[in-house]
Amino acid sequence: xxxxxxxxxxxxxxxxxxxxxxxxxxxxxxxxxxxxxxxxxxxxxxxxxxxxxxxxxxxxxxxxxxxxxxxxxxxxxxxxxxxxxxxxxxxxxxxxxxxxxxxxxxxxxxxxxxxxxxxxxxxxxxxxxxxxxxxxxxxxxxxxxxxxxxxxxxxxxxxxxxxxxxxxxxxxxxxxxxxxxxxxxxxxxxxxxxxxxxxxxxxxxxxxxxxxxxxxxxxxxxxxx
Amino acid sequence: xxxxxxxxxxxxxxxxxxxxxxxxxxxxxxxxxxxxxxxxxxxxxxxxxxxxxxxxxxxxxxxxxxxxxxxxxxxxxxxxxxxxxxxxxxxxxxxxxxxxxxxxxxxxxxxxxxxxxxxxxxxxxxxxxxxxxxxxxxxxxxxxxxxxxxxxxxxxxxxxxxxxxxxxxxxxxxxxxxxxxxxxxxxxxxxxxxxxxxxxxxxxxxxxxxxxxxxxxxxxxxxxxxxxxxxxxxxxxxxxxxxxxxxxxxxxxxxxxxxxxxxxxxxxxxxxxxxxxxxxxxxxxxxxxxxxxxxxxxxxxxxxxxxxxxxxxxxxxxxxxxxxxxxxxxx
Numbered sequence: 001x002x003x004x005x006x007x008x009x010x011x012x013x014x015x016x017x018x019x020x021x022x023x024x025x026x027x028x029x030x031x032x033x034x035x036x037x038x039x040x041x042x043x044x045x046x047x048x049x050x051x052x053x054x055x056x057x058x059x060x061x062x063x064x065x066x067x068x069x070x071x072x073x074x075x076x077x078x079x080x081x082x083x084x085x086x087x088x089x090x091x092x093x094x095x096x097x098x099x100x101x102x103x104x105x106x107x108x109x110x111x112x113x114x115x116x117x118x119x120x121x122x123x124x125x126x127x128x129x130x131x132x133x134x135x136x137x138x139x140x141x142x143x144x145x146x147x148x149x150x151x152x153x154x155x156x157x158x159x160x161x162x163x164x165x166x167x168x169x170x171x172x173x174x175x176x177x178x179x180x181x182x183x184x185x186x187x188x189x190x191x192x193x194x195x196x197x198x199x200x201x202x203x204x205x206x207x208x209x210x211x212x213x214x215x216x217x218x219x220x221x222x223x224x225x
Numbered sequence: 226x227x228x229x230x231x232x233x234x235x236x237x238x239x240x241x242x243x244x245x246x247x248x249x250x251x252x253x254x255x256x257x258x259x260x261x262x263x264x265x266x267x268x269x270x271x272x273x274x275x276x277x278x279x280x281x282x283x284x285x286x287x288x289x290x291x292x293x294x295x296x297x298x299x300x301x302x303x304x305x306x307x308x309x310x311x312x313x314x315x316x317x318x319x320x321x322x323x324x325x326x327x328x329x330x331x332x333x334x335x336x337x338x339x340x341x342x343x344x345x346x347x348x349x350x351x352x353x354x355x356x357x358x359x360x361x362x363x364x365x366x367x368x369x370x371x372x373x374x375x376x377x378x379x380x381x382x383x384x385x386x387x388x389x390x391x392x393x394x395x396x397x398x399x400x401x402x403x404x405x406x407x408x409x410x411x412x413x414x415x416x417x418x419x420x421x422x423x424x425x426x427x428x429x430x431x432x433x434x435x436x437x438x439x440x441x442x443x444x445x446x447x448x449x450x451x452x453x454x455x456x457x458x459x460x461x462x463x464x465x466x467x468x469x470x471x472x473x474x475x476x477x478x479x480x481x482x483x484x485x486x487x488x489x490x491x492x493x494x495x496x497x498x499x500x501x502x503x504x505x506x507x508x509x510x511x512x513x514x515x516x517x518x519x520x521x522x523x524x525x526x527x528x529x530x531x532x533x534x535x536x537x538x539x540x541x542x543x544x545x546x547x548x549x550x551x552x553x554x555x556x
Contacts, residue, residue, distance in 0.1 A: 072231055089231035089273070092260070112261050113329055125302075125331045131260050132332060135231050136253070136275055179328065186327070200463035201326025 074135050078103065079147025087134050094118045096134035097144060105145035105174045109203070116202035119175035120144045126182035128201075145174035148181065157181050160219035161212075168206035176202045180216045189220050226263045233275040237406050237438055240276050245408055245436040247272040252438065254298065254337035257329050262342060266351050267359060281336075281440055284309060292446040297336030297439040301392065302327065304335060314444055316453035316472045320395035323457040326464050336439035339393060339403065339419065342430060343386035343495075344466055345375065357383045358427040365427075373533040374466065377541070378525075379494040384427030385531065387492055388420060389466050394491035395455055397499050398472040401444055407437040420496030427495070449476035449485060456548040457491075458540060467492035469541045471548035475512065483507045483516070488549075490524070493541055500524045503545060512553035514546060521545035 071086040076096065083101055094111075097103040097120070106129055109117030113131040120129045121143040148155035157177050160166070167173045179202045183189050188198040195216050196209075204212060234240045244250055250272035251259060262268040281296035284307050293309050304310055305321035325333065347353045347366035355366035367375050367385050375385040393416075401416040420431050433439065453474035459465040470491035478484040486507040488500035503520035510516040521542030528538045 070228075070230065089229060090226045112264065113257055116326065116328060119328055126328045127332050128257070128328045131257050131329075133231070133253075133256065133260065133273075136256070136277060182327070188327075197463050198327055201328045 072135050074138050076101075076134065076137060076142060077140065078142045079144060085134070089133060089135050091134045092130050093120070093132050093134045093137055093142070094129035097129065103144050103146050106178075107171055107174055109172065109175075114203070115172070115175075116179060117172050117175040119178045119202065121178055121182060124182070124185065126179050143178070145178055148177065155181065156223050157184075157215070157219045160215040160222065164211050164215035164218055165208075166211045166215035167204070167208050172202060172204045172206075176204065176212055180212075180219065183216065184220055184223065189216060192217075227266075227269045227271070229270055230272045231275065232272070233278060235278045235280075237279055237281070237440060240274060240279060240438050241406055241408055241436060243274045244438070247274070248435065250274060252276045252336075254334040255300070255329075255332040256337075257325070257333045258337065258341050262349075265349060267342075267349060276336075276438070287443065287446075290446050293444045295335055295442045295444065297334060297441060299335050301325070301330040301333045301335070301338060304392075305330065312451060314395070314399060314447075314450050314453065316398060316450065316455045316474060317392065317395040317444070319455035320391040320457075320470075320472060323455060323467075323470075324391040335392070335442055338390050339396075339439060339442070340431065340433070341388070341390050341393075344389045345386040346371065348386060358386060358423075358430075361426075361428050368531065371533055372531040374468065374492070375531060375534050376494050377528040377530050377534060377537050378490075378498055379422045379496070380529070381423045381425065381427070383425055384423035384495065386423065386427065386495055388430075388494065388496050390497065391455065391457060391467060391470060391491060393420070393497040394467075394470055394489045395453075395472040396442065396444075397489035397497035398453070398474060398487040399444055399447060399450060400487075401442050403433075403439060404441040404443060405433060405437045406440050407434060411440070412437075413443075416497075417499055423495045430495075447474065447487070450474045450487070452476070452552060453487070454548055454551050456544055456551070458544050469493060469537055469544045471541075471544045473545075473548045473552055475507075475549065475552045477512065481512065483510050483512055486520075488520070488524075488545065490541060490545075493528075493537060500545070502526070507549075512549070514550065517546040517549040517553075518542065520549070 072089050074085055074087055076083050085100060087096060094106055094108060097106050106120055107117035109115035111130045113128040118128055118130040119126050122140050148158060157180050161177055183198050189195045195213055234243055249270055251270040253273040253275045259268060279298055281298040283296045284299055285294050287294050301321050305318045311318045345367055347356045348358050353366045355364045357363060357365050365384055376387050396416050403414040403419050405412055418432060421429055455472050457467045457470040459467055472489045474487040475483060476485040486504045488503050490498040490500055503524035506520040506523045525538050525542050530538050
């Protein structure tokens with residue numbers, strides 16, 4: 001359910017040089033960042049590593065490093081792809097996803113673990129990516145909203161959120177969907193009340209709760225038959 | 226967040242050696258409280274030692290029916306759902322599931338839960354200058370401020386903060402033992418001695434030393450704890466800290482009189498509050514509302530409320546009655 005203008009970087013994106021960034025309407029974020037930033041477009045290497053090892057390197061615009069913190073080399077496996085990163089240890093998993101890897105589907109709501117907009121799956125378990133550091137997750141299998149669909153085919157939970165209109169503004173939706181995917185795996189969707197209780201870590205400011213509940217029930221029915 | 230060095234350890238001795246060399250360092254577990262406090266500027270460690278890969282994530286029975294040993298790195302969600310906990314210590318499972326959200330419970334560890342810091346607004350936001358816990362000697366902003374969530378038992382003029390954990394309230398009722406490792410070896414801390422009352426040193430939440438690592442929490446065998454319950458009273462139906470909570474277990478003799486009782490209160494004090502006076506009142510008595518009310522009155526006799534939290538005194542009494550009534554009904 002990510003904004004269509006958000007382009008997660010991956011092997012299919014090709015080489016994103018600066019010309020392509022400026023020439024590609026889908027890379028609004030990079031463009032704004034470079035125009036509105038300090039004027040210094042720092043291009044550093046984010047190494048893309050496949051399971052068989054280092055295969056290619058994709059330069060992307062990166063935030064300037066924060067002074068004072070020594071960077072740490074880490075590898076993150078996200079949606080089945082491995083990324084090598086130099087990160088300031090203060091970088092949360094959420095910030096690494098959004099600011100470094102441009103996987104902007106996971107949203108920053110409260111940034112304090114209270115709203116659930118940043119929910120991702122780590123080794124299949126839902127967590128708040130804003131309250132965990134990227135460096136803690138070397139070796140973990142991380143799944144974000146971008147990794148749920150099977151190619152062009154939406155995950156049943158994504159399809160159910162569309163079918164049941166489980167959102168208004170959509171900002172909380174990636175977190176709602178990741179959380180709901182885990183909920184079904186946890187087998188805590190046995191009643192309406194149980195779904196409400198076990199989705200309480202995902203806040204919807206628009207108040208789309210009745211439709212979110214309907215979507216989860218709908219996805220549960222479809223995946224269990 | 227202030228800059229810090231990050232390192233990862235895989236062996237408990239390595240963790241202890243590492244933290245001893247970093248007087249301003251902290252262990253990093255689930256991070257759900259520490260990273261939040263670092264974002265707020267309340268915690269400013271210069272080193273984080275990541276202990277998530279220590280081999281302390283097991284839940285196992287102790288030999289000779291002595292109870293259950295829980296590793297400090299066990300996640301709250303795994304502990305809550307474990308068959309041994311659900312069957313023998315339902316109060317602990319219920320307490321865990323009443324806390325935080327599923328996401329946070331997947332991250333939060335047993336050891337970290339013991340070291341949670343208070344949710345007192347004046348502590349949590351450095352924009353408030355006065356907080357003796359955060360800045361010793363700066364006075365207490367809550368005593369004459371907004372103190373709805375604050376303590377009614379065991380507080381001092383220096384601090385009226387409450388301990389936020391649900392899990393720890395159950396552990397207090399169950400007489401858990403905290404097993405820690407330091408440079409000089411291992412030691413056991415009875416749960417009642419683990420957390421501190423504020424007194425004149427509210428900056429110290431626990432009696433754990435800086436260079437000590439929590440390795441395990443032992444749950445002693447308490448056969449009647451299979452009849453136990455956690456009642457949490459809060460502003461919302463879910464995902465809120467307790468205004469008042471009660472962890473309780475009851476044992477009955479053949480004439481249905483109360484033979485033994487374990488009660489602890491949450492949301493009322495600087496530490497999980499073991500209700501010894503209430504327990505004493507119950508022994509030998511019939512399990513009825515009059516008995517339960519007398520127990521509540523006895524425990525709260527010394528309570529003191531403030532401008533916004535005096536309602537907690539009556540609320541705590543009623544919560545005790547309700548939790549015990551639930552257990553009496555299970556007899």
